[in-house]
Amino acid sequence: MHKGIHILALALCLHFCALAGETDTVKQFSVLELYTSEGCSSCPPAERLMPLLAKKYGDKLYILEFHVDYWDRLGWKDKYSNNEYSNRQKSYTPIFNTNSVYTPQAIINGRTHLSGNSKDAIENILNVEAFARKSVPQIILTAQKTGASEVTVTFNTTLTDSELIYIALVQKEASTQVRAGENKGKLVRHSHIVRDFQMAMFEQGEKKLTIPDDITEYDCYVVAYIQDTTNMHIANAEKVKIR
Numbered sequence: 001m002h003k004g005i006h007i008l009a010l011a012l013c014l015h016f017c018a019l020a021g022e023t024d025t026v027k028q029f030s031v032l033e034l035y036t037s038e039g040c041s042s043c044p045p046a047e048r049l050m051p052l053l054a055k056k057y058g059d060k061l062y063i064l065e066f067h068v069d070y071w072d073r074l075g076w077k078d079k080y081s082n083n084e085y086s087n088r089q090k091s092y093t094p095i096f097n098t099n100s101v102y103t104p105q106a107i108i109n110g111r112t113h114l115s116g117n118s119k120d121a122i123e124n125i126l127n128v129e130a131f132a133r134k135s136v137p138q139i140i141l142t143a144q145k146t147g148a149s150e151v152t153v154t155f156n157t158t159l160t161d162s163e164l165i166y167i168a169l170v171q172k173e174a175s176t177q178v179r180a181g182e183n184k185g186k187l188v189r190h191s192h193i194v195r196d197f198q199m200a201m202f203e204q205g206e207k208k209l210t211i212p213d214d215i216t217e218y219d220c221y222v223v224a225y226i227q228d229t230t231n232m233h234i235a236n237a238e239k240v241k242i243r
Contacts, residue, residue, distance in 0.1 A: 032106055043183075049119055
């Protein structure tokens with residue numbers, strides 16, 4: 001009788017210890033933000049690299065292609081460009097002690113920046129970042145289409161006082177026939193394009209994302225990631241399909 005009680009107590013202890021550890025999991029991941037533009041002649045090679053990296057690193061790599069708008073004034077307006085993405089890129093300049101922004105810029109886990117065309121250098125970083133054992137906060141994420149062009153994202157995680165959670169609607173792929181600017185006459189191909197981007201300061205709740213008129217929910221997915229506002233380091237990321 002006493003032996004059975006002891007076994008039950010041990011089982012319950014192991015169960016609750018496992019639950020307590022669910023927010024302190026080990027995960028292999030990297031978030032690669034690519035700052036790019038259809039108006040930049042150096043950007044297409046970087047964008048062609050992204051699908052190759054996605055194939056090589058699989059679920060361990062989260063690619064977010066942010067199209068900036070400061071190239072728009074030079075002859076070609078990028079339909080995917082957004083001033084918020086330009087401002088986000090600029091927010092990294094004090095972190096990396098740089099005086100200006102550039103394209104194509106790859107930023108990995110908010111820790112390292114380099115040219116988006118530097119295949120070998122990017123892979124060298126990913127080989128460390130994507131396969132490092134990390135103790136990470138768990139992100140529970142769902143995405144549900146709740147209107148003609150609306151996606152409701154629910155999330156539950158753990159944040160420190162200096163962390164935020166960012167949620168992105170990501171288009172899988174697209175192509176554009178550029179008719180002006182540095183890439184005039186070229187067909188440029190994109191992948192993992194950020195089409196909507198929201199921020200939350202709380203650990204659980206929901207955010208509404210808008211699906212642009214030129215795509216459907218089947219053309220995109222949702223990524224959420226935790227980032228520290230003091231050093232821009234990314235603590236974890238998660239990806240889900242839209243249901």
